[in-house]
Amino acid sequence: MNLFYQPLLPEGILYLDADESRHCIKVLRHNTGDVIHITDGKGFFYDAVITKADDRQCTFRIQEKSAKPVRDYTIHIAISPTKNADRIEWFVEKAVELGVDIVSIINCENTERTYLKKERLEKVAVSAMKQSLKATLPRIEGLLEFDAIVKSEASQKFIAFVDQQNPDHLKNIALPGKDYLVLIGPEGDFSAEELSAAIANGFQKVSLGQSRLRTETAGLAACHILNLAND
Amino acid sequence: MNLFYQPLLPEGILYLDADESRHCIKVLRHNTGDVIHITDGKGFFYDAVITKADDRQCTFRIQEKSAKPVRDYTIHIAISPTKNADRIEWFVEKAVELGVDIVSIINCENTERTYLKKERLEKVAVSAMKQSLKATLPRIEGLLEFDAIVKSEASQKFIAFVDQQNPDHLKNIALPGKDYLVLIGPEGDFSAEELSAAIANGFQKVSLGQSRLRTETAGLAACHILNLAND
Secondary structure, eight states: OOEEEOTTGGGTOOBOOHHHHHIIIIISOOOTTOEEEEEOSBSEEEEEEEEEOOSSSOEEEEEEEEEOOOOSOEEEEEEOOOSSHHHHHHHHHHHHHHOOSEEEEEEOTTOOOOOOOHHHHHHHHHHHHHHTTOSBOOEEEEEEEHHHHTTOOOSEEEEEOOOTTOOEEHHHHOOTTOEEEEEEOOTTOOOHHHHHHHHHTTOEEEEOOSSOOOHHHHHHHHHHHHHHTTO | OOEEEOTTGGGTOOBOOHHHHHIIIIISOOOTTOEEEEEOSBSEEEEEEEEEOOSSSOEEEEEEEEEOOOOSOEEEEEEOOOSSHHHHHHHHHHHHHHOOSEEEEEEOTTOOOOOOOHHHHHHHHHHHHHHTTOSBOOEEEEEEEHHHHTTOOOSEEEEEOOOTTOOEEHHHHOOTTOEEEEEEOOTTOOOHHHHHHHHHTTOEEEEOOSSOOOHHHHHHHHHHHHHHTTO
Protein backbone atom coordinates (compact mmCIF):
# COMPACT_ATOMS: atom_id res chain seq x y z
CA MET A 1 0.00 0.00 0.00
CA ASN A 2 1.17 3.53 -0.83
CA LEU A 3 0.40 6.46 1.42
CA PHE A 4 0.36 10.03 0.07
CA TYR A 5 0.80 13.20 2.11
CA GLN A 6 -1.21 16.42 1.94
CA PRO A 7 -0.74 18.48 5.12
CA LEU A 8 -3.28 21.09 3.96
CA LEU A 9 -6.10 18.58 3.47
CA PRO A 10 -7.86 19.74 6.67
CA GLU A 11 -7.79 23.26 5.17
CA GLY A 12 -9.67 21.95 2.12
CA ILE A 13 -6.80 21.39 -0.33
CA LEU A 14 -8.05 18.44 -2.42
CA TYR A 15 -5.02 17.77 -4.64
CA LEU A 16 -1.53 16.31 -4.27
CA ASP A 17 1.51 18.55 -4.70
CA ALA A 18 3.72 18.23 -7.78
CA ASP A 19 6.06 15.53 -6.38
CA GLU A 20 3.24 13.44 -4.97
CA SER A 21 1.17 13.85 -8.15
CA ARG A 22 4.10 12.73 -10.29
CA HIS A 23 4.67 9.70 -8.08
CA CYS A 24 0.96 8.83 -8.03
CA ILE A 25 0.27 9.23 -11.77
CA LYS A 26 3.63 8.81 -13.59
CA VAL A 27 5.30 6.22 -11.36
CA LEU A 28 2.38 4.26 -9.88
CA ARG A 29 0.20 4.88 -13.01
CA HIS A 30 -3.02 5.63 -11.13
CA ASN A 31 -6.00 6.76 -13.16
CA THR A 32 -9.14 8.82 -12.58
CA GLY A 33 -11.50 6.80 -10.40
CA ASP A 34 -8.72 4.95 -8.56
CA VAL A 35 -8.87 4.99 -4.77
CA ILE A 36 -5.68 6.25 -3.07
CA HIS A 37 -4.73 6.61 0.59
CA ILE A 38 -3.66 9.96 1.99
CA THR A 39 -2.61 11.28 5.40
CA ASP A 40 -2.57 14.87 6.62
CA GLY A 41 0.24 14.09 9.05
CA LYS A 42 -2.04 15.30 11.83
CA GLY A 43 -3.50 11.96 12.86
CA PHE A 44 -5.92 11.20 10.03
CA PHE A 45 -6.06 8.82 7.08
CA TYR A 46 -8.25 9.47 4.04
CA ASP A 47 -9.51 7.14 1.33
CA ALA A 48 -9.78 9.37 -1.73
CA VAL A 49 -10.98 8.87 -5.30
CA ILE A 50 -8.86 10.47 -8.03
CA THR A 51 -11.01 13.00 -9.94
CA LYS A 52 -8.26 14.27 -12.28
CA ALA A 53 -5.19 12.07 -12.95
CA ASP A 54 -2.89 15.05 -13.58
CA ASP A 55 0.81 14.32 -12.96
CA ARG A 56 1.41 17.94 -11.84
CA GLN A 57 -1.72 18.36 -9.71
CA CYS A 58 -3.68 15.19 -9.06
CA THR A 59 -7.11 16.15 -7.69
CA PHE A 60 -9.29 13.87 -5.58
CA ARG A 61 -12.45 13.76 -3.47
CA ILE A 62 -12.58 12.24 0.02
CA GLN A 63 -14.49 8.98 0.29
CA GLU A 64 -13.72 8.23 3.92
CA LYS A 65 -11.81 9.83 6.77
CA SER A 66 -10.46 7.76 9.68
CA ALA A 67 -8.57 8.77 12.80
CA LYS A 68 -5.46 6.83 13.74
CA PRO A 69 -5.79 5.37 17.26
CA VAL A 70 -4.07 7.82 19.61
CA ARG A 71 -1.22 6.48 21.77
CA ASP A 72 -1.34 7.26 25.49
CA TYR A 73 2.36 8.22 25.51
CA THR A 74 4.71 10.49 23.59
CA ILE A 75 8.42 10.14 22.89
CA HIS A 76 10.60 13.22 22.63
CA ILE A 77 14.27 12.62 21.83
CA ALA A 78 16.63 15.59 22.17
CA ILE A 79 19.89 14.71 20.47
CA SER A 80 23.15 16.38 19.55
CA PRO A 81 23.91 16.55 15.81
CA THR A 82 26.59 14.11 14.61
CA LYS A 83 29.77 15.16 12.82
CA ASN A 84 28.57 13.22 9.80
CA ALA A 85 25.15 14.64 8.77
CA ASP A 86 24.02 11.30 7.26
CA ARG A 87 23.99 9.78 10.73
CA ILE A 88 21.45 12.21 12.15
CA GLU A 89 19.29 11.86 9.00
CA TRP A 90 19.46 8.11 9.45
CA PHE A 91 18.43 8.54 13.10
CA VAL A 92 15.39 10.62 12.10
CA GLU A 93 14.30 8.04 9.51
CA LYS A 94 14.57 5.13 11.93
CA ALA A 95 13.08 6.96 14.92
CA VAL A 96 10.04 7.88 12.81
CA GLU A 97 9.68 4.26 11.67
CA LEU A 98 9.82 2.97 15.25
CA GLY A 99 7.56 5.77 16.48
CA VAL A 100 8.90 9.09 17.79
CA ASP A 101 6.79 12.23 18.36
CA ILE A 102 9.33 15.03 18.68
CA VAL A 103 13.00 15.18 17.70
CA SER A 104 14.97 18.14 19.01
CA ILE A 105 18.46 18.72 17.65
CA ILE A 106 20.42 20.25 20.51
CA ASN A 107 23.65 22.18 20.78
CA CYS A 108 25.71 20.83 23.68
CA GLU A 109 29.09 21.94 25.03
CA ASN A 110 30.85 19.12 23.16
CA THR A 111 28.74 19.29 19.99
CA GLU A 112 31.18 19.60 17.07
CA ARG A 113 28.76 20.29 14.25
CA THR A 114 25.96 22.83 14.66
CA TYR A 115 25.08 23.41 11.01
CA LEU A 116 21.72 21.76 10.45
CA LYS A 117 19.70 21.05 7.27
CA LYS A 118 16.29 21.16 8.95
CA GLU A 119 14.30 20.98 5.69
CA ARG A 120 16.26 17.85 4.79
CA LEU A 121 15.42 16.23 8.15
CA GLU A 122 11.74 17.12 7.63
CA LYS A 123 11.79 15.50 4.15
CA VAL A 124 13.30 12.36 5.69
CA ALA A 125 10.59 12.37 8.39
CA VAL A 126 7.80 12.71 5.80
CA SER A 127 9.03 9.80 3.70
CA ALA A 128 9.55 7.61 6.78
CA MET A 129 6.03 8.47 7.97
CA LYS A 130 4.59 7.48 4.58
CA GLN A 131 6.75 4.35 4.33
CA SER A 132 5.70 3.11 7.77
CA LEU A 133 2.04 4.07 7.14
CA LYS A 134 1.79 6.50 10.03
CA ALA A 135 -0.76 9.33 10.17
CA THR A 136 1.22 11.73 12.34
CA LEU A 137 4.29 13.63 11.20
CA PRO A 138 6.75 13.94 14.07
CA ARG A 139 7.92 17.46 14.88
CA ILE A 140 11.56 18.32 14.18
CA GLU A 141 12.94 21.14 16.33
CA GLY A 142 16.30 22.78 16.30
CA LEU A 143 18.90 23.84 16.62
CA LEU A 144 18.09 24.36 20.34
CA GLU A 145 20.58 25.27 23.04
CA PHE A 146 21.07 22.72 25.84
CA ASP A 147 20.09 25.40 28.40
CA ALA A 148 16.66 25.68 26.74
CA ILE A 149 15.90 21.95 26.36
CA VAL A 150 16.98 21.17 29.92
CA LYS A 151 14.12 23.39 31.16
CA SER A 152 11.48 21.51 29.08
CA GLU A 153 8.59 19.77 30.79
CA ALA A 154 7.75 16.04 30.49
CA SER A 155 6.29 13.43 32.84
CA GLN A 156 9.48 11.33 32.68
CA LYS A 157 12.79 13.00 31.84
CA PHE A 158 16.00 11.06 31.23
CA ILE A 159 19.58 11.85 30.35
CA ALA A 160 21.64 9.06 28.77
CA PHE A 161 24.83 9.14 30.76
CA VAL A 162 26.97 6.28 32.03
CA ASP A 163 29.45 6.83 34.84
CA GLN A 164 30.86 5.07 37.88
CA GLN A 165 27.61 5.45 39.80
CA ASN A 166 26.03 2.90 37.42
CA PRO A 167 22.76 4.52 36.43
CA ASP A 168 19.63 2.41 35.97
CA HIS A 169 18.81 0.89 32.63
CA LEU A 170 16.11 2.94 30.88
CA LYS A 171 14.06 -0.24 30.35
CA ASN A 172 13.79 -0.69 34.14
CA ILE A 173 12.60 2.80 35.04
CA ALA A 174 10.46 3.88 32.09
CA LEU A 175 6.81 3.68 33.18
CA PRO A 176 4.13 3.05 30.54
CA GLY A 177 1.80 5.82 29.39
CA LYS A 178 4.08 8.77 30.06
CA ASP A 179 5.34 11.73 28.05
CA TYR A 180 9.05 10.97 27.81
CA LEU A 181 11.96 13.27 27.10
CA VAL A 182 15.42 11.75 26.64
CA LEU A 183 18.63 13.73 26.22
CA ILE A 184 21.30 12.11 24.01
CA GLY A 185 24.74 13.71 24.06
CA PRO A 186 27.42 14.28 21.39
CA GLU A 187 30.46 12.07 20.67
CA GLY A 188 32.27 13.86 23.50
CA ASP A 189 29.30 13.25 25.86
CA PHE A 190 27.63 15.80 28.13
CA SER A 191 29.83 18.04 30.24
CA ALA A 192 29.75 17.80 34.06
CA GLU A 193 27.87 21.14 34.11
CA GLU A 194 25.26 19.88 31.65
CA LEU A 195 24.79 16.70 33.68
CA SER A 196 24.23 18.58 36.93
CA ALA A 197 21.91 21.06 35.22
CA ALA A 198 19.85 18.11 33.95
CA ILE A 199 19.73 16.46 37.40
CA ALA A 200 18.77 19.81 38.95
CA ASN A 201 15.91 20.03 36.43
CA GLY A 202 14.49 16.61 37.31
CA PHE A 203 16.18 14.41 34.70
CA GLN A 204 17.14 10.85 35.72
CA LYS A 205 20.49 9.45 34.64
CA VAL A 206 19.97 6.28 32.58
CA SER A 207 22.01 3.60 30.86
CA LEU A 208 20.98 2.16 27.49
CA GLY A 209 22.83 -1.12 28.00
CA GLN A 210 26.26 -2.73 27.97
CA SER A 211 27.51 -1.49 24.60
CA ARG A 212 29.22 1.78 23.82
CA LEU A 213 26.86 3.29 21.25
CA ARG A 214 27.30 6.07 18.73
CA THR A 215 25.11 9.14 19.29
CA GLU A 216 22.55 8.19 16.64
CA THR A 217 22.43 4.56 17.80
CA ALA A 218 21.87 5.66 21.41
CA GLY A 219 19.00 7.90 20.28
CA LEU A 220 17.38 5.06 18.40
CA ALA A 221 17.91 2.57 21.25
CA ALA A 222 16.21 4.99 23.68
CA CYS A 223 13.27 5.49 21.30
CA HIS A 224 12.89 1.73 20.83
CA ILE A 225 13.08 0.95 24.59
CA LEU A 226 10.32 3.50 25.29
CA ASN A 227 8.15 1.99 22.57
CA LEU A 228 8.71 -1.49 23.98
CA ALA A 229 7.69 -0.23 27.43
CA ASN A 230 4.29 0.58 25.89
CA ASP A 231 3.91 -2.16 23.26
CA MET B 1 40.02 5.26 23.63
CA ASN B 2 41.05 3.77 20.26
CA LEU B 3 40.97 0.06 19.62
CA PHE B 4 43.13 -1.52 16.90
CA TYR B 5 42.51 -4.87 15.19
CA GLN B 6 45.00 -7.65 14.48
CA PRO B 7 43.18 -10.95 13.84
CA LEU B 8 46.50 -12.85 13.55
CA LEU B 9 47.77 -11.75 16.96
CA PRO B 10 47.08 -15.22 18.45
CA GLU B 11 49.25 -16.64 15.63
CA GLY B 12 52.11 -14.42 16.81
CA ILE B 13 51.80 -11.48 14.39
CA LEU B 14 53.04 -8.55 16.50
CA TYR B 15 52.43 -5.63 14.13
CA LEU B 16 49.47 -3.67 12.78
CA ASP B 17 48.59 -3.92 9.08
CA ALA B 18 49.20 -0.96 6.77
CA ASP B 19 45.84 0.78 7.32
CA GLU B 20 45.94 0.36 11.08
CA SER B 21 49.61 1.41 11.23
CA ARG B 22 48.87 4.56 9.23
CA HIS B 23 45.93 5.40 11.51
CA CYS B 24 47.96 4.72 14.65
CA ILE B 25 51.13 6.61 13.67
CA LYS B 26 50.11 9.20 11.03
CA VAL B 27 46.61 10.09 12.26
CA LEU B 28 46.81 9.50 16.02
CA ARG B 29 50.55 10.37 16.13
CA HIS B 30 51.54 7.55 18.47
CA ASN B 31 55.24 7.08 19.19
CA THR B 32 57.52 4.24 20.21
CA GLY B 33 56.83 3.42 23.86
CA ASP B 34 53.16 4.44 23.72
CA VAL B 35 50.64 1.91 24.98
CA ILE B 36 47.87 1.03 22.52
CA HIS B 37 44.84 -1.24 22.80
CA ILE B 38 44.33 -4.08 20.35
CA THR B 39 41.74 -6.82 19.87
CA ASP B 40 42.09 -10.05 17.92
CA GLY B 41 38.33 -10.13 17.25
CA LYS B 42 38.29 -13.54 18.95
CA GLY B 43 37.36 -12.41 22.44
CA PHE B 44 40.61 -10.87 23.69
CA PHE B 45 41.92 -7.38 24.39
CA TYR B 46 45.65 -6.61 24.52
CA ASP B 47 47.55 -3.70 26.01
CA ALA B 48 50.60 -3.35 23.79
CA VAL B 49 53.68 -1.12 23.80
CA ILE B 50 54.78 0.27 20.41
CA THR B 51 58.30 -0.96 19.66
CA LYS B 52 58.63 0.61 16.17
CA ALA B 53 56.39 3.58 15.26
CA ASP B 54 56.37 2.73 11.53
CA ASP B 55 53.34 4.09 9.63
CA ARG B 56 53.42 1.09 7.26
CA GLN B 57 54.07 -1.61 9.82
CA CYS B 58 53.80 -0.54 13.45
CA THR B 59 55.34 -3.25 15.64
CA PHE B 60 54.49 -3.80 19.30
CA ARG B 61 54.99 -6.15 22.23
CA ILE B 62 52.15 -7.40 24.41
CA GLN B 63 52.05 -5.98 27.92
CA GLU B 64 48.81 -7.55 29.05
CA LYS B 65 46.13 -9.82 27.61
CA SER B 66 42.57 -9.83 28.96
CA ALA B 67 39.55 -11.91 28.00
CA LYS B 68 36.27 -10.11 27.39
CA PRO B 69 33.52 -11.46 29.68
CA VAL B 70 31.64 -14.07 27.65
CA ARG B 71 27.88 -13.59 27.23
CA ASP B 72 25.66 -16.57 28.01
CA TYR B 73 23.62 -16.00 24.84
CA THR B 74 24.22 -15.53 21.12
CA ILE B 75 22.24 -13.58 18.57
CA HIS B 76 22.08 -14.78 14.97
CA ILE B 77 20.10 -12.59 12.56
CA ALA B 78 19.36 -14.05 9.12
CA ILE B 79 18.18 -11.24 6.89
CA SER B 80 17.32 -10.69 3.24
CA PRO B 81 19.47 -8.13 1.42
CA THR B 82 17.78 -4.79 0.75
CA LYS B 83 17.35 -3.25 -2.72
CA ASN B 84 19.55 -0.38 -1.56
CA ALA B 85 22.91 -1.85 -0.45
CA ASP B 86 23.54 1.03 2.00
CA ARG B 87 20.65 -0.20 4.12
CA ILE B 88 22.10 -3.64 4.75
CA GLU B 89 25.54 -2.09 5.48
CA TRP B 90 23.83 0.22 7.93
CA PHE B 91 22.12 -2.77 9.52
CA VAL B 92 25.44 -4.59 9.98
CA GLU B 93 27.06 -1.52 11.57
CA LYS B 94 24.23 -0.99 14.03
CA ALA B 95 23.72 -4.67 14.85
CA VAL B 96 27.43 -4.97 15.69
CA GLU B 97 27.22 -1.88 17.90
CA LEU B 98 24.22 -3.25 19.79
CA GLY B 99 25.71 -6.74 19.93
CA VAL B 100 25.12 -9.41 17.28
CA ASP B 101 27.12 -12.64 16.90
CA ILE B 102 26.24 -13.90 13.43
CA VAL B 103 24.63 -12.12 10.48
CA SER B 104 23.48 -14.33 7.61
CA ILE B 105 22.42 -12.66 4.39
CA ILE B 106 19.70 -14.88 2.95
CA ASN B 107 18.12 -15.28 -0.46
CA CYS B 108 14.33 -15.54 -0.09
CA GLU B 109 11.63 -16.01 -2.72
CA ASN B 110 10.85 -12.27 -2.71
CA THR B 111 14.45 -11.06 -2.38
CA GLU B 112 15.02 -8.54 -5.19
CA ARG B 113 18.77 -8.02 -4.86
CA THR B 114 21.10 -10.99 -4.44
CA TYR B 115 24.40 -9.32 -5.39
CA LEU B 116 26.37 -8.99 -2.15
CA LYS B 117 29.61 -7.15 -1.31
CA LYS B 118 30.63 -9.45 1.54
CA GLU B 119 34.10 -7.90 1.98
CA ARG B 120 32.41 -4.52 2.35
CA LEU B 121 30.08 -5.86 5.06
CA GLU B 122 33.07 -7.38 6.87
CA LYS B 123 34.89 -4.02 6.77
CA VAL B 124 31.81 -2.35 8.24
CA ALA B 125 31.66 -5.01 10.97
CA VAL B 126 35.35 -4.53 11.87
CA SER B 127 35.05 -0.76 12.22
CA ALA B 128 31.83 -1.08 14.24
CA MET B 129 33.53 -3.62 16.53
CA LYS B 130 36.46 -1.24 17.08
CA GLN B 131 34.24 1.79 17.52
CA SER B 132 32.07 0.07 20.14
CA LEU B 133 35.16 -1.42 21.87
CA LYS B 134 34.12 -5.05 21.40
CA ALA B 135 36.60 -7.93 21.38
CA THR B 136 34.64 -10.30 19.16
CA LEU B 137 34.14 -9.83 15.44
CA PRO B 138 30.69 -11.07 14.44
CA ARG B 139 30.60 -13.60 11.61
CA ILE B 140 29.05 -12.49 8.32
CA GLU B 141 27.65 -15.33 6.23
CA GLY B 142 26.10 -15.27 2.82
CA LEU B 143 24.59 -15.35 0.45
CA LEU B 144 22.69 -18.37 1.85
CA GLU B 145 19.55 -19.89 0.40
CA PHE B 146 16.43 -19.78 2.60
CA ASP B 147 16.17 -23.59 2.37
CA ALA B 148 19.59 -23.88 4.04
CA ILE B 149 19.08 -21.36 6.85
CA VAL B 150 15.65 -22.74 7.73
CA LYS B 151 17.38 -26.03 8.70
CA SER B 152 19.85 -24.30 11.07
CA GLU B 153 19.90 -25.19 14.75
CA ALA B 154 19.39 -22.75 17.64
CA SER B 155 17.80 -22.97 21.09
CA GLN B 156 15.18 -20.34 20.19
CA LYS B 157 14.22 -19.82 16.54
CA PHE B 158 11.95 -17.01 15.37
CA ILE B 159 10.55 -15.78 12.09
CA ALA B 160 9.40 -12.14 11.97
CA PHE B 161 6.01 -12.39 10.34
CA VAL B 162 2.79 -10.52 11.11
CA ASP B 163 -0.54 -11.86 9.92
CA GLN B 164 -4.14 -12.13 11.04
CA GLN B 165 -3.30 -14.72 13.69
CA ASN B 166 -1.51 -11.97 15.67
CA PRO B 167 1.80 -13.55 16.56
CA ASP B 168 3.40 -12.89 19.94
CA HIS B 169 5.74 -9.98 20.43
CA LEU B 170 9.36 -11.17 20.42
CA LYS B 171 9.96 -9.37 23.74
CA ASN B 172 7.34 -11.60 25.42
CA ILE B 173 8.65 -14.98 24.28
CA ALA B 174 12.43 -14.53 24.12
CA LEU B 175 13.93 -16.34 27.13
CA PRO B 176 17.24 -15.10 28.57
CA GLY B 177 20.47 -17.04 28.01
CA LYS B 178 19.55 -18.74 24.74
CA ASP B 179 21.15 -19.04 21.31
CA TYR B 180 18.71 -17.11 19.16
CA LEU B 181 18.12 -17.23 15.44
CA VAL B 182 15.74 -14.72 13.87
CA LEU B 183 14.66 -14.70 10.21
CA ILE B 184 13.95 -11.28 8.71
CA GLY B 185 12.29 -11.21 5.30
CA PRO B 186 12.63 -8.99 2.24
CA GLU B 187 10.45 -5.97 1.32
CA GLY B 188 7.93 -8.41 -0.19
CA ASP B 189 7.98 -10.52 3.02
CA PHE B 190 8.33 -14.30 3.25
CA SER B 191 6.21 -16.45 0.94
CA ALA B 192 3.56 -18.76 2.38
CA GLU B 193 5.82 -21.71 1.52
CA GLU B 194 8.77 -20.16 3.38
CA LEU B 195 6.58 -19.44 6.41
CA SER B 196 5.33 -23.01 6.62
CA ALA B 197 8.81 -24.41 6.08
CA ALA B 198 10.00 -22.27 9.02
CA ILE B 199 7.13 -23.40 11.25
CA ALA B 200 7.80 -27.01 10.26
CA ASN B 201 11.43 -26.53 11.29
CA GLY B 202 10.55 -25.23 14.76
CA PHE B 203 10.57 -21.46 14.18
CA GLN B 204 8.04 -19.37 16.15
CA LYS B 205 6.18 -16.56 14.37
CA VAL B 206 6.87 -13.26 16.13
CA SER B 207 5.86 -9.62 15.89
CA LEU B 208 8.37 -6.81 16.45
CA GLY B 209 5.72 -4.26 17.46
CA GLN B 210 3.01 -1.98 16.09
CA SER B 211 4.98 -0.24 13.37
CA ARG B 212 5.56 -1.40 9.81
CA LEU B 213 9.35 -1.56 9.66
CA ARG B 214 11.76 -1.71 6.76
CA THR B 215 13.81 -4.91 6.47
CA GLU B 216 16.95 -3.41 8.02
CA THR B 217 14.98 -1.72 10.81
CA ALA B 218 13.20 -4.98 11.65
CA GLY B 219 16.56 -6.77 11.82
CA LEU B 220 17.94 -4.16 14.20
CA ALA B 221 14.78 -4.12 16.34
CA ALA B 222 14.99 -7.92 16.74
CA CYS B 223 18.68 -7.72 17.69
CA HIS B 224 17.97 -4.97 20.23
CA ILE B 225 14.99 -6.80 21.79
CA LEU B 226 17.12 -9.93 22.30
CA ASN B 227 19.89 -7.89 23.90
CA LEU B 228 17.37 -6.22 26.21
CA ALA B 229 16.04 -9.65 27.22
CA ASN B 230 19.54 -10.37 28.57
CA ASP B 231 20.68 -6.95 29.77
